[in-house]
Amino acid sequence: MSTQTVRTRLVILSDTHTASPLPPSDPTHAYRLPLPKADVLLHAGDITKVGHLSEYQAMFDMLKAAPAELKLVIPGNHDITLHEEFYVRGTGKDKHTRAGWGMEDVQKIRDMWMGEEAKMAGIVYLEEGVRTFELGSGARFTVYSSPWQPEFYDWAFTYPRQVDRFNPSPPVVKDKTANPVPNHPEIDIMLTHGPPKELSGGASLAFTVLAIFMKAGVLEELIGERNHLNK
Numbered sequence: 001m002s003t004q005t006v007r008t009r010l011v012i013l014s015d016t017h018t019a020s021p022l023p024p025s026d027p028t029h030a031y032r033l034p035l036p037k038a039d040v041l042l043h044a045g046d047i048t049k050v051g052h053l054s055e056y057q058a059m060f061d062m063l064k065a066a067p068a069e070l071k072l073v074i075p076g077n078h079d080i081t082l083h084e085e086f087y088v089r090g091t092g093k094d095k096h097t098r099a100g101w102g103m104e105d106v107q108k109i110r111d112m113w114m115g116e117e118a119k120m121a122g123i124v125y126l127e128e129g130v131r132t133f134e135l136g137s138g139a140r141f142t143v144y145s146s147p148w149q150p151e152f153y154d155w156a157f158t159y160p161r162q163v164d165r166f167n168p169s170p171p172v173v174k175d176k177t178a179n180p181v182p183n184h185p186e187i188d189i190m191l192t193h194g195p196p197k198e199l200s201g202g203a204s205l206a207f208t209v210l211a212i213f214m215k216a217g218v219l220e221e222l223i224g225e226r227n228h229l230n231k
Contacts, residue, residue: 008040008137008139008141009036010038010041013043014045016059017049018058021035037067037068038067039135040068040071040072040133041063041068041070041071042071043074044076045077045078047078050096053081053108053109056079063123064121070135074126074127075147075157076147076193077156077193079157082109088106128145129179130142130143141189143188143190145190146193148193
């Protein structure tokens with residue numbers, strides 16, 4: 001394995017909830033135009049307020065314009081239409097039908113994030129799993145991503161609170177962890193929507209997302225938006 005590192009700049013967003021970046025004249029918020037130029041932009045979920053196609057389109061257009069070679073995006077609990085099992089066959093659709101909006105076309109929404117237009121813009125939609133990427137600079141890194149978090153009212157991508165979804169199960173446990181998180185150096189970045197348990201009282205997304213760019217590069221800049229708990 002090569003020990004060479006490549007200086008790599010990350011920008012991190014989360015919980016945008018369809019909000020566009022603020023104008024450049026507002027210096028009080030990091031989430032403002034122009035977004036910093038970066039090698040990799042990470043969006044850690046809650047792209048929308050409640051998963052409407054029009055909301056995704058607004059955020060998709062924002063990410064297309066963002067000055068980054070690679071843009072990695074995971075959904076969050078508010079992105080209900082990206083969790084088809086919850087939205088179509090579960091209770092997620094009630095958030096739309098009870099408000100008189102009608103149901104959204106989940107396939108059309110998924111096609112937006114995984115289609116040719118997204119590919120051409122450098123946008124890669126991720127759910128749970130491990131992926132390796134290589135930038136034009138030669139920086140190579142592996143990401144573990146997951147939108148799942150402990151059950152949180154009636155929202156998408158949740159699992160029972162007594163379940164340990166991320167740590168390898170002891171040999172004596174009958175129900176094994178489905179997707180345990182590999183340790184470094186097997187992964188360089190952990191991109192999740194929820195914060196670590198020890199930090200869940202008010203963790204910045206910045207500390208939630210970074211497991212950190214230890215092998216592939218050096219962290220230069222980030223924008224820390226609120227995490228899943230909006231703190």
